[in-house]
Amino acid sequence: MAVVESVLARVPEPLRAILVKHRELLKFAVVGGTTFVVDNGIWYLLKLTILAAKPTTAKAIAIMIAVIVSYVLNREWSFRTRGGRERAHEAALFFLVSGVAIVINLIPLYMSRYVFNLEVPHVSRFVQEVADFATGSIIGMLLAMAFRFWGFRRWVFPDELGRKRRDHPADETTTADAPR
Template sequence: MAFIQPALDRIPEPYRSTVIQHRELLKFAVVGGITWFIDTGVVYALKLTVLGDKPLTARLLGVLIATIASYILNREWSFRTRGGRQRHHEAALFFAISALGMGVTLLPQAVSLYVFDIRVPHVGPVTQAVANFITGQILGVLLAMVFRFWAFRRFVFPEDKLEAELHSI
């Protein structure tokens, strides 16, 4: 992308090498930020319209739409230098790991709603909304992001064997 090199040129040298060394993680984080906004937009659009009384269903649909965008962005940008798998196999692994990631995303909010009963009528609507945001949009997304970064690098977008051998030299 044309804006990457000018941005790198502005970073002072002691930090530039660290940024370059962790470029996949940074790109993955940018993709995560973009898909977080997609997820959040879908979730709240649904909760404020047709799924007001079904926050987990809204969350599931938001995560699903964001996951599709995530595959495209990660394949074409974050992990574009990795390979070794056929696209259909790669996509199947990506969506299987993302399904596990959806479970990780949903878990903190489900615990908040159904274990701690932080839901209407036990608490007020504002308290439930704040708890849903913290447990779903922040805690759940962060936990799932750590899991997915590890799993995508390990299973979905592995380094080519030749590239891995060159790194070990």
């Protein structure tokens, strides 16, 4: 029994039906939580050490690493029943959508630091760090996550391609051998 099914078996029935209905969103959220930890761990490591003077650059690097982790987890778990394109085409679309999401994610942090001047010496170090976390890791991440979920479902892992793969398993043997 898969991890998701074993967890769902312990959830009360009314909630279980909702979770099953939105299973894909739930998996996407678990991947998002995982990449949130990767993103913030790398961001704080960089911004508190070698990129202390460049927090937006540190955040961009951290997001790019988290995006690579996100691609693997989303492709192999969250959206595994969707898609069906060649792997290179799918990856290119994934990274294009993610690139736009990186820009969306960085806008609130950039505005906090360079438009509202929420940085030392204009504010205390504590206020700066709270503002960085709120704008870079909460507001920016939520905006980017909403965009990515929509973009992944719409362009990267469209259900039409996944439906063809599920409805015609005989074709799967011929396409499974082809490089993705």
